[in-house]
Amino acid sequence: MRSFSNRYIFVFSLIMVTIVAVLLSFVSVQLKPRQDMNVQIEKKQDVLRSVGKAEQVAEAEDKNSYINEEFGLFITESYVIDFSGDLVEIDAFKVMLGLGAEIRRPQEERNYPVFVYSENGGPKKYVVPVRGKGLWGPIWGYVALEADLNTIAGAVFDHKAETPGLGSDINTGWFQEPFTGKTIFNEAGEFVSVEVMKGGADPSSMHQVDAISGGTITSKALEEMLKDCLTGYVAHFKAISQ
Secondary structure: OHHHHHHHHHHHHHHHHHHHHHHHHHHHHHHHHHHHHHHHHHHHHHHHHHOOOOOOHHHOOOHHHHHHHHHHHHEEEEEEEOOOOOEEOOOHHHHHHOHHHHOOOOHHHOOEEEEEEOOOOOOOEEEEEEEEEOOOOEEEEEEEEOOOOOEEEEEEEEEOOOOOOOHHHHHOHHHHHHHOOOEOEOOOOOEOOOEEEOOOOOOOOOOEEEOOOOOHHHHHHHHHHHHHHHHOOHHHHHHHHO
């Protein structure tokens, strides 16, 4: 009787585990399209934020429709280039969604997506995604450049697991806003990116911003991310700005 009881419990447990696994798998499959859509909306919103758009998202009745409409209206072009600056026939949005895997490849082998902003036929701005590794996990962002492909028009950054109140502040306005107006090339036309300076940036420098007090490791990781990712665009930026 005891043997039968143990067998019964084992079989019952196995059946329940199997049922739960099947149900979880079913739910995951059903939810995946919605999860994918949410990721896409988040990416589109961050691209728009880098050029000062999507400001009314909090008041929108339908966030997804609002972001899609803004993205379709203001992002007039997108494309992908390689390290040499040549066009690559790949969807820019798909490359951006897979940027985590892309940056693990050598710089010379990566694909680099570009999103072009323009309003009412006005001057273009060029938005490029960046991604790197922070203190505790991935960090990422979007850098918008003016038509000169040198001056930063706006930047947004975010993280997965940086320290609250310290490194996590890379996603705050007070840290991001000083990037606007900085330049990524020096007067000699050499790529220098932007330094994130512990102890304070030189007010006269066009290539420095303040680091986060107490968040030096994340700040320097963000600096490395910018230099690593933006380097891949240098050939293209120089070619189209001449």
